Amino acid sequence: MKITVDPARCQGYANCVAAAPDVFDIDDVTGKVVLLRTEGDPGEIREAARACPVAAISVED
Known part of the structure; x- marks a missing residue:
């Protein structure tokens, strides 16, 4: 599985952190x-x- 994040698109909603806190965080x-x-x-x-x-x-x- 390849995971790609685009910080330029990110608006900081943190839905990703809620769904997968071991994988994603908000700086x-x-x-x-x-x-x-x-x-x-x-x-x-x-x-x-x-x-x-x-x-x-x-x-x-």
Whole structure:
């Protein structure tokens, strides 16, 4: 699974953090998504990508 985040698109909603807190976080300074790990629960990661209202996260199998 390949996870890609686009901090330029991120608006800091943190839906990704709610869905997969072990994989995503929000940077305290920029307020943008940060990828903590490249692996995790596939279901949670896919839910995080779906939950992002600005599509700042993409997932490829």
